[in-house]
Amino acid sequence: MDDVLVIGGTRFIGRYTVSEFRDAGYDVTMFNRGTRANPFVDDEAVAHFEGNRRDRDALEDVHTAVDPDVVVDCVAYFPEDVRVATDVFADVDAYVYVSSGAAYGEERVPKREDDTALEPCSDEQATTDSAETYGPRKAEGDREVFSAAEAGVRAMSVRPTVVYGPHDYTERFAYWVDRVDVEDRVVVPGDGLSLWQMAYVEDVASALRLVAEAGTAGEAYNVGDEHAPMLGQWLDLLAETCETGVETVGATARDLARHGLEPQDFPMYRASPHLLETAKLRALGWSSTPHRVALQRTVAEHRENERTGRQFGPDRETEGEILDALTE
Incomplete structure (x- = not known):
């Protein structure tokens, strides 16, 4: 071939x-x-x-x-x-x-x-x-x-x-890269336990x-990646990659509803786990890239482009109100 x-x-x-x-x-x-x-x-x-x-x-x-x-x-x-x-x-x-x-x-x-x-x-x-x-x-x-x-x-x-x-035009993951890279505190729906x-x-x-x-x-x-972190774990990996510190504040569906939001308003949130078995592909000799390597490449390209993904999640003002309410 x-x-x-x-x-x-x-x-x-x-x-x-x-x-x-x-x-x-x-x-x-x-x-x-x-x-x-x-x-x-x-x-x-x-x-x-x-x-x-x-x-x-x-x-x-x-x-x-x-x-x-x-x-x-x-x-x-x-x-x-x-x-x-x-x-x-x-x-x-x-x-x-x-x-x-x-x-x-x-x-x-x-x-x-x-x-x-x-x-x-x-x-x-x-x-x-x-x-x-x-x-x-x-x-x-x-x-x-x-x-x-x-x-x-x-x-x-x-x-x-x-x-x-890199070059992900959907910007779903870009929302979280941007949040971790530029903010000190972020809201994570469902206490960060979403598994997608x-x-x-x-x-x-x-x-x-x-x-x-x-x-x-x-x-x-x-x-699919051979290791599947939950959403909160992804943010920890991103913080390490961005060489920054970020405080993640979990918000329940009730917490979010007080501000007119629901967990699904955040990118990469899923109410039920979504996990694909990859043994069939691995039998052909395939393996996935370590997350730290993949994220280094992703963050480097993210910082060079103008995609932030902010339009795909709650605006920062509303997120600030939630953070204030949850950390009073």
Whole structure:
């Protein structure tokens, strides 16, 4: 497998996927609309083919132009995207679909690829672009992968939990990096006991390469940090990385309600634990990056960009009122 086509490739997971395959000696082509800055514009090892991934003719054109051995599909957000792609690229050595831990429709700890039920997906959900339909759409994409594999395509799925790291445009984790880096005291919902396993972006990229190389057709592979700190522990790790001290003040749902908030108003809070079993991926030789290394890279890039994530959580004035009320 020498030639890799990454559908996407400029923003976050796709960006690191391109680097992962390039650094492993593959010839890499990105396929996207070209509407975002290309971080590899000066890299002769990375080609760029413009087109709309939702246009079958465009997919067929890039198939003819590149003749890829591997296709990594980072931006398949609708089941139809996967259905068409696995048909167009049915002859490749590996088609790897970037799914999500949100595809699971059952609250179990941990969630296992072969035991935990996926979200159902109605016809309406399959074509509706909203946060509420994201999990069902990803689950239906998984089912398209399984169907393609049954038809003889070497198609596989990779399911990351929430991804963090440099260049994270979602800013979910940036909220907490910013709070720890610039404030002395922060409010932590639920006393910091929320458990939402995360996945470092470089580890997701390495998982995609390993699955392409050694995965089994028709299988799904979870990706998540091998150690899953609770929210309060993440803040301790961030404080250590930022070389600062921060006082974390736990707030119950009742405490927050007095100020018109609920725990879910804070990024990375989850009422029930979300933990993915990663033994299946580790059996391929995968391992996760130590948190201290991952956070050093994340904080360094965070300080260079203008993303703070403040718009995704309570404003500092309200947080100050909560802190005052809880520490009187």
